[in-house]
Amino acid sequence: MADSQAQKPKVVLHWLEKSRSQRILWLLQECKGLDWEVKTYKRQPNMLAPPALKEVHPLGKSPVITVESPALSKPMVVAESAAICEYLCDHFAPHLVPKRYKEGQEGQVGGETEEWLRYRFYMHYAEGSLMTLLLLTLFMDNLRDGPQVPWFIKPVTKLIVGQIDSFFLKPNHKTHFSFLDSEVASSPNGGQFLCGTELTAADILMSFPLIAGKGKIDRQEYPKLTAYMDRLEEHEGYKASIKKIEEISGEP
Template structure:
């Protein structure tokens, strides 16, 4: 498929409120790709509506549909990391750092620091870092669960123990690490991978926002 044909592809973002799909919306704006936005609202139970399962069997968001000009049906892509990788590969290679040093293409150890950081963060954002945020969300829900008043202290105690023994120390470790990554950004850049915004920076925004809400003062 040529670059011209790629630009003619129809992109649809299945967007869910209060979800990670906001990052994909940001990415599409950065890529200046024309897209259609289909909006879904969470129910009173905060779960995604069942209609999202008509788009993808997992019924989650974000999901992106890409209809190529010569394709019979759209390609459906789920998972934030996979979506960012696919969209940047076809619509915005400038958001992927150069992989190899000049003249050393394909050699182990010849990758640029920018690209190594990019590859790491693309997995780290939804892996190591987001795991802490999910545990923090669970302890928050436990602490605020609608239970009888005499059980409330027990629930708060359990949540507090998990927060103090796991969430808080791990969160501090990761925030210190990320602060150092920004300080040492290649070329004195203001982004994680250097002077230019990358797909990895966009992936990082959701767990960073969640972390700042739970970080100790």
């Protein structure tokens, strides 16, 4: 009889420091029946990813996973956070996806559950509307007072960024954070997560932009949202992912 262990699929997460790949490590903690390992990469002094990542995927970005399986003649590469989440959930973590249809309405237009509709929305919103806004915010913060900006130009960049902050960033922050605060408050069945009572892959995907941008989210103004963020950081899977990468990298 063939060794059953040798027949199990295996995933390698190519993890880049200070990147969105941390949430994929959390997702791997939640997967069942899967062998996985982590290969770490350090950023270059200019904060770009190292050239070695382009040997994994032409874009040289992280997260990216390689999948080994008896059905494959060579490892399969899956890139982009949401695509990775969906692939892993399809095979190893279906419990992280809400039930799609209401009883008796399977396959019908409009027969979807509220939990699933929220899940589908947040799987796209996390990397679309929200992450785009937070990346622009990070870029503007660096332009305002980053070490790469010469001191004699900073008065000009601060003035420009201040204007952009006032007429674009702050209004959009308020729109998105208010929306998310209300979404947590109205979670189906009084749930503590975005899609209801159970953690989903959408929560894991949302963890990075929210935790990375928490300095912009006021606790007094958005109490439901910040309490939700606290729950994510206190989740055993999240804490296990942090501990795992500290063990692998030897860095806190």
